[in-house]
Amino acid sequence: MLRFDEFAVALGGRTLVRLDGTVAAGKVLAVMGPSGAGKSSLLKAVAGLIGPPFVVSGRVLVGEEDITRLPVEARGVGLMFQDALLFPHMSVVGNVMFAVPRRVARSRGARREVAMGHLGRVAMAHLAEADPATLSGGERSRVALARTLAGAPRVLLLDEPFAALDQALKARTRDIVFRLAAEDGLPVVMVSHDPADAEAARAQVVEIRPCQEGEGS
Amino acid sequence: MVALAAMLPVAAGLVGILAPAFGHLPALGHRGVSLAPFAALFAAPGIATSVLLSAATGLAATALGVGLTMLLLAASYGGRSLVVAERLLAPILSVPHAAAAAGFVFLFAPTGFVLRLLSPWPSGLEAPPDIALVGDPYGIALVLALAMKETPFLFMMALVALSQVEAAGRVGVARSLGYGRMAAFLHAAWPLVYRQMRLPVLAVLAFAASVVDVVMILGPRQPAPLGGRIVTWLQAADLDGWFLGSAGAVAMMGLVLLLVGLWRAGEAVAGRAAARLRLGGRRWRRDRVARVAVLGFGAVAVAAMAVSFAGLMLQSVAGYWPFPDVLPATVGLAVWQRRLAMAAATLGDTLTIALAATAAALPLAVVLVEAARRGGVSTRLVYVPLIVPQVAFLFGLDVLAIRAGLTPGLGAVILAHMVFALPYQVIALAGPWQALDPRFEAVAASLGAGPVRRFVTVRLAMMTASLLVTAAVSVAVSVGLYLPTQMIGAGRVATVTTEAVAAATGGDRRLLGLYATLQLVIPLLAFAVARWVPALLWRRRRGMRPVRWAA
Numbered sequence: 001m002l003r004f005d006e007f008a009v010a011l012g013g014r015t016l017v018r019l020d021g022t023v024a025a026g027k028v029l030a031v032m033g034p035s036g037a038g039k040s041s042l043l044k045a046v047a048g049l050i051g052p053p054f055v056v057s058g059r060v061l062v063g064e065e066d067i068t069r070l071p072v073e074a075r076g077v078g079l080m081f082q083d084a085l086l087f088p089h090m091s092v093v094g095n096v097m098f099a100v101p102r103r104v105a106r107s108r109g110a111r112r113e114v115a116m117g118h119l120g121r122v123a124m125a126h127l128a129e130a131d132p133a134t135l136s137g138g139e140r141s142r143v144a145l146a147r148t149l150a151g152a153p154r155v156l157l158l159d160e161p162f163a164a165l166d167q168a169l170k171a172r173t174r175d176i177v178f179r180l181a182a183e184d185g186l187p188v189v190m191v192s193h194d195p196a197d198a199e200a201a202r203a204q205v206v207e208i209r210p211c212q213e214g215e216g217s
Numbered sequence: 218m219v220a221l222a223a224m225l226p227v228a229a230g231l232v233g234i235l236a237p238a239f240g241h242l243p244a245l246g247h248r249g250v251s252l253a254p255f256a257a258l259f260a261a262p263g264i265a266t267s268v269l270l271s272a273a274t275g276l277a278a279t280a281l282g283v284g285l286t287m288l289l290l291a292a293s294y295g296g297r298s299l300v301v302a303e304r305l306l307a308p309i310l311s312v313p314h315a316a317a318a319a320g321f322v323f324l325f326a327p328t329g330f331v332l333r334l335l336s337p338w339p340s341g342l343e344a345p346p347d348i349a350l351v352g353d354p355y356g357i358a359l360v361l362a363l364a365m366k367e368t369p370f371l372f373m374m375a376l377v378a379l380s381q382v383e384a385a386g387r388v389g390v391a392r393s394l395g396y397g398r399m400a401a402f403l404h405a406a407w408p409l410v411y412r413q414m415r416l417p418v419l420a421v422l423a424f425a426a427s428v429v430d431v432v433m434i435l436g437p438r439q440p441a442p443l444g445g446r447i448v449t450w451l452q453a454a455d456l457d458g459w460f461l462g463s464a465g466a467v468a469m470m471g472l473v474l475l476l477v478g479l480w481r482a483g484e485a486v487a488g489r490a491a492a493r494l495r496l497g498g499r500r501w502r503r504d505r506v507a508r509v510a511v512l513g514f515g516a517v518a519v520a521a522m523a524v525s526f527a528g529l530m531l532q533s534v535a536g537y538w539p540f541p542d543v544l545p546a547t548v549g550l551a552v553w554q555r556r557l558a559m560a561a562a563t564l565g566d567t568l569t570i571a572l573a574a575t576a577a578a579l580p581l582a583v584v585l586v587e588a589a590r591r592g593g594v595s596t597r598l599v600y601v602p603l604i605v606p607q608v609a610f611l612f613g614l615d616v617l618a619i620r621a622g623l624t625p626g627l628g629a630v631i632l633a634h635m636v637f638a639l640p641y642q643v644i645a646l647a648g649p650w651q652a653l654d655p656r657f658e659a660v661a662a663s664l665g666a667g668p669v670r671r672f673v674t675v676r677l678a679m680m681t682a683s684l685l686v687t688a689a690v691s692v693a694v695s696v697g698l699y700l701p702t703q704m705i706g707a708g709r710v711a712t713v714t715t716e717a718v719a720a721a722t723g724g725d726r727r728l729l730g731l732y733a734t735l736q737l738v739i740p741l742l743a744f745a746v747a748r749w750v751p752a753l754l755w756r757r758r759r760g761m762r763p764v765r766w767a768a
C-alpha cells in the first residue's frame with residue numbers, strides 16, 4: 001500500500017501538485033493533466049530523483065515506512081518512462097540481471113534464472129541475448145517492465161509509458177503492465193494524457209491543472 | 218574535403234620522414250634505400266630504455282588520467298561539485314603543458330615549495346635533499362605531471378560525451394534499482410561516455426608517449442624517453458643526426474601504433490571485467506566515504522595547481538630565496554626590467570602566431586562542424602594530427618618545406634599551428650553547434666530569409682559565445698605549442714613557450730617564472746574576453762546565457 005500524507009511538490013513558491021490518500025496493492029492511481037502541470041515532477045519526487053529548485057513537502061509512505069527522506073536507492077520504487085531507457089551496453093537479459101537484487105539471487109547462474117523468469121512473464125525470453133537496440137518499441141517497453149519488476153520494487157511509477165506506442169500495441173502493452181503489477185501486488189501511480197489508459201486500469205483518477213491543487217482519495 | 222585537407226600536412230610529413238629514415242635525402246646528395254639509419258638507431262646507447270620509458274610513461278599517464286576522470290565524474294555526477302568543476306575547467310585547460318610542468322617542478326623539486334613547507338620541521342632538512350624528485354630515471358614525475366595536465370582535458374571530453382548519451386535517465390533508473398550514486402553512474406553511464414571519448418583518449422596516449430617539452434623540463438635524462446632523443450638528434454646540425462632522428466621518428470610512429478593496440482586490448486579486458494560486475498548486481502550503496510575522498514583529492518589537486526602558478530609568478534620577482542624559507546627574502550622587478558624588451562618582442566610574435574592561426578582555422582572549423590551537422594562528413598579525421606606523434610611528422614614537413622623552397626619563419630609556423638588549432642576548434646565547437654535547435658533556421662527560412670542570411674543572422678549570431686570560446690581554446694592551444702614552433706621555425710621563431718622551455722632547461726628560474734607567467738596570462742585573458750564580450754553583448758537577453766554541459 002502506498003500512502004500520501006499532504007504530499008506536495010512546489011516550484012518557485014507555487015504548489016504544482018498536492019496529493020492525499022492511499023493507493024492499495026494492485027490498484028492504479030492515474031494522474032492526468034496538461035503538459036507542464038508537474039506530473040513528471042510528482043513521480044520524480046516520489047522516487048527521490050528531484051532536487052532544487054523544486055521543494056517537496058508532506059510524506060509518502062510504503063506500508064508503514066516513511067520513505068520521504070530516503071535516498072533514491074533505498075526507496076524500492078520501480079520507474080518506467082516513455083523512453084524505455086534500456087542500457088545499450090548490455091544484452092536484453094543483462095539489463096534484467098542488472099536489476100535483480102543480491103538478496104534474491106547471488107550466483108550468476110541463479111541471477112540469470114531469475115532474470116529469465118521475468119523475461120518470460122513479458123514474453124521476451126526468446127530474445128534474451130538480443131541487442132536492445134534491435135528491438136521494436138513494444139518489445140523495448142516490455143523489457144523495461146521486466147527490468148523494473150526484477151528490481152523487486154514495492155511501488156510502480158509510470159510516466160506516460162505508452163505514449164510512444166501505436167494504438168494496438170498500446171492496448172496490449174498496457175494490459176501486460178497492469179496484469180503483472182496486480183500479480184506482484186504493487187500499488188501503481190501512472191501519469192498519462194490518454195483517458196483510455198485510466199479506463200483500462202480501472203484507476204482512480206486525479207486531474208491536475210497548472211498552478212492548481214488536485215485531490216486524491 | 219576540409220577534413221582531408223586537415224590530414225594532408227600529416228600525410229605529407231610522414232612521407233617526408235620516410236625517405237630520410239631509409240637513407241634517402243637527395244637534397245644533401247644521399248640517394249637510394251638503406252637500413253643504415255635503423256641500424257644506427259638500434260645501436261644507440263640506452264635505446265631500449267628510451268623506448269620502454271616512452272611506452273610505460275605514455276600508458277601510465279593515460280591510464281591514470283582516464284581513471285581519475287572516471288572517478289571524479291562518478292563522485293560529482295548529479296551534484297553541485299560537477300557545476301563547480303565545470304566552471305574551473307576552462308582556466309585549468311588553458312594552461313600550456315610547459316607551464317604545468319614548470320609548476321610541478323616548483324612544487325615537488327628537492328628545493329620545491331612542498332619540501333620548504335615541511336622543512337626544517339617536520340622533515341628535519343636544513344638543505345635540499347640530494348634525490349631526484351623530479352627528472353627521476355623512472356619517469357614517475359613525468360607520469361604524474363602528464364596525468365595532472367591531461368585529466369582536465371579528459372574530464373571536458375567526458376562532459377561533452379555525457380551530453381550526448383541521455384545519461385540522467387539511465388543513472389536515475391540504476392539508482393531506483395538500488396545502486397549507490399557512484400555505482401549507478403559507473404554502470405549505467407560511464408561505458409557509454411567512454412565509448413564517445415575514445416579518440417581524445419588515444420590522442421592523450423599518443424601525446425604522452427611522444428611528448429618533448431614536458432620531458433625536457435622534468436623527464437628522465439640519460440637516457441631520455443624516445444621523443445626527447447629524436448628531437449636532440451634532429452636538431453644536431455649534422456647529417457647522421459638527421460638520419461638517426463628520422464629513423465627514430467618512424468620507430469616512434471610504430472611504437473604509438475603498438476601502444477594504441479595495447480590500449481585497445483586493455484579496453485577489452487576492462488570492458489569484460491565491468492560486464493561481469495554489472496551482472497553480479499552488487500549495489501555499493503554506502504559510497505559516501507569514497508565520494509568524499511575522490512572529491513577531496515580533486516580539490517587538493519586543483520589547489521596545488523593554483524599554488525604552483527602563483528609560485529611561478531612569485532619566482533619571477535624573487536630575489537634571494539634560500540632553501541627552507543617558504544617565501545623569498547627579497548622581491549624585485551629586476552628580471553622583468555632587464556628582459557622586458559626581449560619579452561615584449563617574443564610576446565608580440567606569440568600573439569601574432571596565435572591570432573593568425575586562430576583566425577585562419579576558424580572558418581574551416583565552422584565549415585567542418587556545419588558539414589558534420591548536415592550528416593555529410595564525420596569529424597573524426599581532424600583528430601589525425603593529434604594522434605600521430607608530432608615528432609613523427611613535423612620534421613618530414615620541414616624537409617618538404619625546404620625542398621619546396623619555403624624559408625622557415627613566422628608564416629610557416631602559423632601554418633603549422635593551424636594544423637593543431639583546427640582539431641581543437643572542432644572539438645570545442647562541435648557540441649554547441651549540434652545542440653542549437655535547427656528549428657530557429659527553419660523559422661527564419663519560412664520568413665523568407667535566404668540560406669546565407671539565415672546562416673549569418675541566425676546561426677552565427679546565436680553561436681557568438683561558442684565561437685569566442687572556440688577562439689580562446691585555439692589561442693590557448695597555439696600559445697602552448699612547443700615542438701611545432703621549434704621545429705618548423707627552425708629555432709628562429711621564439712614564443713613564450715619555447716623561451717620558457719629554454720629557461721627551464723637552462724636552469725634560470727626567474728626567467729622561467731617570467732615566461733611561465735606570460736604563458737598563463739595570455740590564455741586566461743583570451744577566456745576572459747570570450748566570456749565577457751557575449752555577456753556584454755547579450756546583457757538584456759536571458760535566452761543567450763551560455764548553455765552548460767552539466768545542466
Ligand SMILES: Nc1ncnc2c1ncn2[C@@H]1O[C@H](COP(=O)(O)OP(=O)(O)O)[C@@H](O)[C@H]1O
Nearest residue numbers: 011016033034035036037038039040041042053
Ligand atoms: N529543472 C527544472 N528547473 C525548473 N523548472 C523545471 C525544471 N524541470 C521542469 N520544470 C518546470 O516544472 C514544471 C513541471 O514540469 P513537468 O513535471 O515535467 O510537467 P509534466 O510532466 O506535467 O509535463 C514545468 O513548468 C517545467 O517547466
Ligand SMILES: [Mg+2]
Nearest residue numbers: 036039040041
Ligand atoms: Mg512529463
